[in-house]
Structures are given as structure tokens and as C-alpha cells.
Amino acid sequence: MLLLGLLIILVMVGCSSDNDASSDGNSGSDEEVKLTFWGDWTGDGEEQINHMVEMFNESQDRIEVEYVIQEDLITKFMTGITSGQVPDVMIWDRWRTALYAPKGVLHPINDFMDEDSVSDGDFYNEALKELSYGDKLYGLPLTVDARALFYNKDHFEEAGLEPPTNWDELREVAKKLTIKDGNDLERAGFSLMDLGLFSMWLQQAGGQMMTEDLSATAYNSEDGLEVLNFWNQLIYEDGVYKPGFDKGLEGAQHPFITGKVSMHYTGPWDVQTYNQYSDQLNYGVVPPPAGPDGDKGAVMGGYGLAITEASEKKEAAWEFIKWWLADPEIALEWGKTSLNLPGNKVALEDPFFQDDPFWKPFVDTLEFATIRPQHPGYPVAEVDALIPNLEKFVLKEQSAEETLEKAQEAGDRMLEENEAE
Incomplete structure (x- = not known):
């Protein structure tokens, strides 16, 4: 009887581990993880976002992302926290970080960055500062801009x-x-x-x-x-x-x-x-x-991609953000698709931006641009x-x-x- 009881406990522990891995998007699970991605970009912006989402979905068979438009994004997000209806990833207007990070609604990505050796040097320091509060980083830059x-x-x-x-x-x-x-x-x-x-x-x-x-x-x-x-x-x-x-x-x-x-x-x-x-x-x-x-x-202004604290699929959410923004080639594709300045500095070294008389002055300006007070x-x-x-x-x-x-x-x-x- 004792042996039978131990076997039952081991089976239960194994099932529990599988469930936890699936809900958190653990790479060890074979079950497909579905991510909800909220943003308020419509029209051409929606097409550009969906182009990147489709590229990611086709690049692997473990994570599926769906872009969902929310016109009143921040209000929907904050009310959704109470009701449990929140996305895994959001398009995040970076200046909001100092206002909402103290509320505990965003998930820091410092550990993810360290584990995957994603370099801070690939991004503008000012853009990372705008996505930070205290010593925590709450996303990666999607776009950068200045006047x-x-x-x-x-x-x-x-x-x-x-x-x-x-x-x-x-x-x-x-x-x-x-x-x-x-x-x-x-x-x-x-x-x-x-x-x-x-x-x-x-x-x-x-x-x-x-x-x-x-x-x-x-x-x-x-x-x-x-x-x-x-x-x-x-x-x-x-x-x-x-x-x-x-x-x-x-x-x-x-x-x-x-x-x-x-x-x-x-x-x-x-x-x-x-x-x-x-x-x-x-x-x-x-x-x-x-x-x-x-x-x-x-x-300097612009947007980022952030993971919500309430998400149960944070690792999968990070994989999506990392694929899009930490890879210079993918970031360059995003820049060419959207005609935005991508947040990845390495991507901005491409001739597409460096040799263009309209884009180059902005790239030069970003070298001395600073963010709003945090x-x-x-x-x-x-x-x-x-x-x-x-x-x-x-x-x-x-x-x-x-x-x-x-x-x-x-x-x-x-x-x-x-x-x-």
C-alpha cells in the first residue's frame, strides 16, 4: 500500500509540473501556447503589426500570437486586471512606465535579458531608461523617434x-x-x-x-x-x-x-x-x-513591447518580444515594413536608414535626444x-x-x- 501511495503521489506531481509548464509557456512543453497581444494601432499600423505576428507564428510551431485591437488600451488594461481579462503582451507607450510600473501591472524582463544574453548596448540607453522604473526594466523598445x-x-x-x-x-x-x-x-x-x-x-x-x-x-x-x-x-x-x-x-x-x-x-x-x-x-x-x-x-519618444504581470505565459511572451526586437534582422524588417525607426540600434546601422536623406537626420538626432523626466x-x-x-x-x-x-x-x-x- 505504501508503494502504491508513493506512485500515485509521483504521478500527481508529474501532472502538476506539466500543467505549470504549459500555463507559463515553458519551452519544455509540447503543447502550443497562445498569446494575446493588445495594441491600439489600427489601419496601416494594424497591417504592419499583423505582418510581424504572422512572421513569428510561421517561424516556429510552439507559440501562436493573436493581435487584438483595443481602442481605449490603458483603460481596458487597468479594468481588465480586476476582471482577469488581460493580455500577455502589450504595445506600450514608453512614457507611461513611470506611472504604471509602480502599480505592479508590468513584469520586469531583467532575468530574461540575462538568461538569453540580450545586450543593453543594442538599444538606445534613453529608450531603455524610459522603459525602466527603479532598477527594473519593463520591456524593449519597439520604435524610437524625435523631432x-x-x-x-x-x-x-x-x-x-x-x-x-x-x-x-x-x-x-x-x-x-x-x-x-x-x-x-x-x-x-x-x-x-x-x-x-x-x-x-x-x-x-x-x-x-x-x-x-x-x-x-x-x-x-x-x-x-x-x-x-x-x-x-x-x-x-x-x-x-x-x-x-x-x-x-x-x-x-x-x-x-x-x-x-x-x-x-x-x-x-x-x-x-x-x-x-x-x-x-x-x-x-x-x-x-x-x-x-x-x-x-x-x-526621444516611441513605443515598446511589455509583458503584463498578470500573464501566465511570461516565458512565451518574452520569446515573442525577443524574436521581434532583439534580432537586428527582424527589427530591420519591422522598420522597412512599418517605416518606423526600430528600437534596435544595430538595425539602424543598415543602409536603408543610413543612406536615406529623410531617415539619416533622425538617426543623427537620436544620438543626443533624451527622454522626458521619469x-x-x-x-x-x-x-x-x-x-x-x-x-x-x-x-x-x-x-x-x-x-x-x-x-x-x-x-x-x-x-x-x-x-x-
Whole structure:
């Protein structure tokens, strides 16, 4: 009887081990693992994602991935944690990491990286920082981006000008490219529509958005005033731009496409858009001009792929992410398919990016681009405290000093209210 009891226990232990391996996507199991992959990329983005998913599914016979679109991705994810309806892998807007990692909803991949000898050096350090909280890494970069200066080549050639490399040149070039009919602006030499780029301008002026210890905002400074004074010169002294001049115009009516704007900042996502209008738009791209003292500045953004803490198939989820993002050849295929800059630095060394006049300036810009401050309250402080005050400034409703003081006061309060628990 004792021997029979031991045999029964051994059989039960064996069954339990098989079940655990299957649920966790262990490579020792022969049972197919099905992964649910959530994202909010639709249209062309959905096709591009599904192309990579199909490639992965066809590359092996153990793991099957299904991409499921969730329009309100973060809300669905957070409510799904309560109900138990969560994905295994997510497309993750990296700046959210500092806000959600402290809540314990993402799974760190440090051990996976070490076990499979995936090198940090294959990725931009800033992108990895944006996917980190404390000493934990919560995903790998899917895309990287930054803003660069787009300029109308025909306008420049007609005026005999070269693309600007610093603020002084930017100002002089913008003045020469601007066309007015009396007080009416017919062509803006430079667009200042996107006030959310203040952080980029502040870097170029030598400043930072937050203190080194992330305890308070830092934009109420001499550097911050230098940015706003430069904006004031462009808009009100030089008249190269008028607030609202290019607001709300998209597609074929975009002022850069129609020739109503000679220069503006935007990201790599617009390369594909503008190339569709090559019959009427001859444009070039250069890195952002440096500030008064030669400081370069750009803000890195982009997406990552992350594993949810609630997933029961974390190892399989990691295999999918590793296949896609850690292999330079696969990452390059992703870049060519999606016309995004892949998060893998080795992939960006390919001639597809290095020899392309539109992509190369972005690759160069990424070398000095930095991420947003990693404080849970920073996005709130920027959107709800800083930008509304900047809007009042460009409309001449308040001075530069008042703008930064009010933004600092409200921003510091929001940082305190959104401290990690």
C-alpha cells in the first residue's frame, strides 16, 4: 500500500509540473501556447503589426500570437486586471512606465535579458531608461523617434539659403522666407504651433524640465526665459509666424504641403505622409538647430513591447518580444515594413536608414535626444500646468516671467499630487 501511495503521489506531481509548464509557456512543453497581444494601432499600423505576428507564428510551431485591437488600451488594461481579462503582451507607450510600473501591472524582463544574453548596448540607453522604473526594466523598445526640422527645399533655393544649424541662423532664415501682404501672413517662415516642444527648446537653451533629483520643475529659469524671449522675437518682432496660422489643417491641406509654411518641427511619422505629395512638395530634413551656446536638444519618444504581470505565459511572451526586437534582422524588417525607426540600434546601422536623406537626420538626432523626466506626475504637470500657460504667453495674455512662475507653481503641486505610492 505504501508503494502504491508513493506512485500515485509521483504521478500527481508529474501532472502538476506539466500543467505549470504549459500555463507559463515553458519551452519544455509540447503543447502550443497562445498569446494575446493588445495594441491600439489600427489601419496601416494594424497591417504592419499583423505582418510581424504572422512572421513569428510561421517561424516556429510552439507559440501562436493573436493581435487584438483595443481602442481605449490603458483603460481596458487597468479594468481588465480586476476582471482577469488581460493580455500577455502589450504595445506600450514608453512614457507611461513611470506611472504604471509602480502599480505592479508590468513584469520586469531583467532575468530574461540575462538568461538569453540580450545586450543593453543594442538599444538606445534613453529608450531603455524610459522603459525602466527603479532598477527594473519593463520591456524593449519597439520604435524610437524625435523631432527634426523639415524645410521646403524650393523656398530655400529661391532665397539662396542653407538649412539653419543654430538659433541665430533659424531666426534669420525664417525672416527671409516669410511672406506678408500688409499685416496678413501669407507664408510663415517657421511654424511655432507645437508648444509641447518647449522641453526640446529648453534643452537647446541649456536647461532642464525638472531638477536632478526629480523633486520639482526646473523650467522657471534663465534658460526658460531665453526660450520664451526667442519665441517672442520670432512671433512679434520678426513676424515669421502668427498663432493659429496653421492650426487644424491636415492631409493635403497641411500648410507645409501647400507651401504656406517653410520650416517646422515634426517626427519621422510624417516622412511617409509627405512623400505621398512629392509631386508638389520638395522637402528636406535636418537635425534640430543648436541653442545660443551650442547646446543640442531633442526629446526621444516611441513605443515598446511589455509583458503584463498578470500573464501566465511570461516565458512565451518574452520569446515573442525577443524574436521581434532583439534580432537586428527582424527589427530591420519591422522598420522597412512599418517605416518606423526600430528600437534596435544595430538595425539602424543598415543602409536603408543610413543612406536615406529623410531617415539619416533622425538617426543623427537620436544620438543626443533624451527622454522626458521619469516622474509619475510629469506628464500631468506638462499638459495641465505648463502648456496652458505657454498658450497664454504666445497670445500675449501674460508675460514670460508670469508664465513660468504660474507653470512652476501649478506643476510642482501636480508633481506632489502624483508621487508614486
